[in-house]
Amino acid sequence: MQNRSERDTFAEMYASRLARLWAVERGLAFGRLDHVDEGLLYIGKIGLTDDEQDRLLIDWRAPVAQPFYRATPAAPMGVTRRRHLQTKGRTVVGVDDDLLDLDALSDDDRATLNGEAALLAALDERRTGRMRDIVATIQAEQDRVIRADLNGVLVVQGGPGTGKTVVALHRAAYLLYTHRERLDRRGVLILGPNPTFLRYIEQVLPSLGETDVLLSTVGELYPGLTATARERPEVAAVKGDTRMAEVIARAVRDRQRMPRKPVELALGRYTLTIDRPMLDAARHKASRSRRPHNQARAVFVRSVLNALARQAAKKLGRGLIDEDELADLREELRTEPVVKAALNRLWPYLTPQRLLLGLYGSPERLAHAAAGLTPEERALLRRDPGRASEWTESDVPLLDEAAEQLGEIDEQVLRATALQAEEELAAARQAEEHEREAELAYAREVLELTGLSDVMEAERLAERQRGQGPYLTTAERAAADRTWAYGHVIVDEAQELSPMAWRAVMRRVPNRSMTIVGDIAQTGSAAGARSWAEVLDPYVAGRWRQERLTVNYRTPVELMEVAARVLAAIDPALRAPASVREGGVRPWTAPVAALPELVKAEVGEGGKVAVVVPDALLGPLGERVSAAVDGAVVVAPGTGRGGGAAALDAPVAVMGVTDAKGLEFDAVLVAEPGGIAAQSPRGLSDLYVALTRATQRLGVLYDEPLPRPLGEAFGDLPRRGHMSTNGL
Numbered sequence: 001m002q003n004r005s006e007r008d009t010f011a012e013m014y015a016s017r018l019a020r021l022w023a024v025e026r027g028l029a030f031g032r033l034d035h036v037d038e039g040l041l042y043i044g045k046i047g048l049t050d051d052e053q054d055r056l057l058i059d060w061r062a063p064v065a066q067p068f069y070r071a072t073p074a075a076p077m078g079v080t081r082r083r084h085l086q087t088k089g090r091t092v093v094g095v096d097d098d099l100l101d102l103d104a105l106s107d108d109d110r111a112t113l114n115g116e117a118a119l120l121a122a123l124d125e126r127r128t129g130r131m132r133d134i135v136a137t138i139q140a141e142q143d144r145v146i147r148a149d150l151n152g153v154l155v156v157q158g159g160p161g162t163g164k165t166v167v168a169l170h171r172a173a174y175l176l177y178t179h180r181e182r183l184d185r186r187g188v189l190i191l192g193p194n195p196t197f198l199r200y201i202e203q204v205l206p207s208l209g210e211t212d213v214l215l216s217t218v219g220e221l222y223p224g225l226t227a228t229a230r231e232r233p234e235v236a237a238v239k240g241d242t243r244m245a246e247v248i249a250r251a252v253r254d255r256q257r258m259p260r261k262p263v264e265l266a267l268g269r270y271t272l273t274i275d276r277p278m279l280d281a282a283r284h285k286a287s288r289s290r291r292p293h294n295q296a297r298a299v300f301v302r303s304v305l306n307a308l309a310r311q312a313a314k315k316l317g318r319g320l321i322d323e324d325e326l327a328d329l330r331e332e333l334r335t336e337p338v339v340k341a342a343l344n345r346l347w348p349y350l351t352p353q354r355l356l357l358g359l360y361g362s363p364e365r366l367a368h369a370a371a372g373l374t375p376e377e378r379a380l381l382r383r384d385p386g387r388a389s390e391w392t393e394s395d396v397p398l399l400d401e402a403a404e405q406l407g408e409i410d411e412q413v414l415r416a417t418a419l420q421a422e423e424e425l426a427a428a429r430q431a432e433e434h435e436r437e438a439e440l441a442y443a444r445e446v447l448e449l450t451g452l453s454d455v456m457e458a459e460r461l462a463e464r465q466r467g468q469g470p471y472l473t474t475a476e477r478a479a480a481d482r483t484w485a486y487g488h489v490i491v492d493e494a495q496e497l498s499p500m501a502w503r504a505v506m507r508r509v510p511n512r513s514m515t516i517v518g519d520i521a522q523t524g525s526a527a528g529a530r531s532w533a534e535v536l537d538p539y540v541a542g543r544w545r546q547e548r549l550t551v552n553y554r555t556p557v558e559l560m561e562v563a564a565r566v567l568a569a570i571d572p573a574l575r576a577p578a579s580v581r582e583g584g585v586r587p588w589t590a591p592v593a594a595l596p597e598l599v600k601a602e603v604g605e606g607g608k609v610a611v612v613v614p615d616a617l618l619g620p621l622g623e624r625v626s627a628a629v630d631g632a633v634v635v636a637p638g639t640g641r642g643g644g645a646a647a648l649d650a651p652v653a654v655m656g657v658t659d660a661k662g663l664e665f666d667a668v669l670v671a672e673p674g675g676i677a678a679q680s681p682r683g684l685s686d687l688y689v690a691l692t693r694a695t696q697r698l699g700v701l702y703d704e705p706l707p708r709p710l711g712e713a714f715g716d717l718p719r720r721g722h723m724s725t726n727g728l
């Protein structure tokens with residue numbers, strides 16, 4: 001048995017080592033520094049030495065590699081020349097040089113210099129539907145963010161396409177390399193806006209050799225629960241409001257009941273009474289214990305039982321009794337069904353799920369616990385008990401809050417008291433089954449990708465990923481533990497988080513070592529942030545620092561001109577980031593009827609195409625596009641990671657703005673921008689997001705009037721597709 005387990009351990013170890021090495025194969029070595037003191041240094045995704053321990057390749061994160069990203073002619077950092085190597089497989093297909101010390105260069109070399117070629121070549125590449133690493137072309141302002149100090153809260157504010165996401169991922173890789181010891185044990189958590197987005201970015205860290213980072217959405221933060229149901233923005237706004245913390249606290253206190261009349265317990269030989277003074281004393285003791293509800297219950301129960309035991313002794317005519325007799329009587333009473341039932345009513349064991357459903361399901365409980373909300377707000381919280389298992393993303397921070405207030409509950413006690421409603425169990429089982437299937441599909445994909453299919457079976461890999469195998473990685477253990485404290489947390493699209501979501505996130509980083517990236521101008525959710533100070537001051541007032549990214553690497557100048565007008569309409573003080581590229585294709589407009597035909601034309605141009613639509617038109621326009629293009633995918637709201645992957649791999653994906661957040665495509669068609677702007681309280685921000693997803697081409701299709709800034713941008717330009725759609 002021992003040999004077998006050793007063999008398995010080694011197989012696991014080599015398999016994961018091999019997977020790491022395969023993952024860094026693409027673009028392994030990408031740079032060279034001609035260094036005055038160190039000689040020639042080759043920079044790569046990982047460090048390598050030969051048998052004599054001479055260094056062949058330097059890890060991009062090592063301090064000696066820093067001049068590769070930071071050196072300039074004004075401050076050459078000991079480097080005379082920086083060379084970018086472009087490779088295809090193992091062949092070098094291009095070389096670009098930056099000259100940092102002109103005197104040190106021969107005339108021949110001078111003729112071939114072109115510093116920006118590597119960056120522009122990378123930016124012009126067709127999109128694959130997956131984000132790639134940018135180690136070869138990190139820019140100086142980005143490098144400062146990546147290598148910033150681990151401690152404290154760093155906010156990275158930047159417009160669309162400035163590389164916030166990709167920089168945040170490289171920062172994770174850098175931190176793991178530089179603080180391996182500390183972060184290996186505590187782990188790194190990266191929070192993204194939706195499962196499609198996580199699919200989009202999930203290959204970046206493995207391609208940098210880092211596999212043990214947990215990627216999650218806020219909706220996945222609560223172990224064992226998948227929040228897939230959707231709700232109206234107004235409901236999410238109420239649930240995200242900080243006042244909900246008090247509502248939850250009161251809802252818990254309200255379940256510690258104080259009946260108006262004394263409770264009579266008929267025990268056959270005699271009747272006992274739980275009266276007000278007895279309850280007051282027990283509640284006082286429980287609250288003095290400062291334990292959360294489920295743990296304080298033991299204090300409450302003991303106090304009531306002691307009082308009942310004394311009462312029973314009196315009734316039995318035994319007068320004063322000693323401690324042993326008291327204990328015997330108490331234990332006898334504890335097992336009496338009437339006593340048990342009464343105690344359960346007075347101070348029930350509660351799971352967070354039960355507490356919340358009990359609250360949403362009862363107007364009386366809501367009226368009391370949520371007295372601080374308006375009647376309209378309370379009405380938004382109401383939920384039919386029949387829809388018990390339909391958890392939404394904004395329920396997750398509330399469940400987390402409730403879990404804090406309630407404290408852990410012993411699983412066995414839970415089963416014994418049969419508190420978990422049957423439908424809750426059935427829903428959990430079903431969710432588990434779905435998840436297992438998705439994990440299995442994903443495991444097969446990984447094995448195929450890494451060529452490891454004969455070393456590890458998909459089933460086993462999936463088991464490991466689900467955290468059931470014997471060798472759990474830090475990320476796996478952390479994912480299964482609600483109270484895990486991470487070494488560092490990175491929040492992407494951080495402007496979308498509600499105050500309640502921030503509470504849940506902050507609980508997971510008691511040391512407040514965080515990187516927060518986002519763009520206030522892109523805030524779409526009603527409970528999202530209006531300023532970073534508003535978000536952070538409650539936790540780290542005056543102790544957070546901000547870096548700005550100012551250059552847009554995604555959207556060409558022509559497209560950004562249009563988007564900038566929308567930005568100015570959101571707030572005239574806001575400035576759009578400067579684009580590095582000129583794409584050459586001007587944005588165009590067309591009537592909505594031309595959509596199928598124009599999508600086909602865009603697919604013909606190659607690359608990935610997205611059609612971004614108002615939520616209400618997702619069904620009808622999705623159908624039209626699907627009928628026109630084979631393999632088109634419509635991203636239904638609340639799609640899990642599997643569905644997200646299908647959208648990223650498809651030639652065309654049709655989606656609402658929420659699912660387009662953070663993604664990018666070669667061509668984007670925005671349908672009925674007026675509908676997008678009108679659908680939410682921050683509609684113009686949604687429109688700004690939609691208009692900044694394209695790397696090459698942008699089309700706007702409309703029948704309804706355009707929002708004012710777009711009307712101004714497009715003026716009276718003729719619309720495409722007019723001629724050919726005449727008759728439709």
Ligand SMILES: Nc1ncnc2c1ncn2[C@@H]1O[C@H](COP(=O)(O)OP(=O)(O)OP(=O)(O)O)[C@@H](O)[C@H]1O
Nearest residue numbers: 134137138139160161162163164165166553554662
């Ligand atoms: N230094 C770089 N070298 C090559 N590509 C880069 C660089 N910086 C950013 N990019 C590319 O620019 C694109 C936009 O980056 P990213 O998605 O990280 O931007 P963002 O700031 O998160 O945008 P948004 O706010 O719109 O989500 C990506 O394709 C990314 O790979």
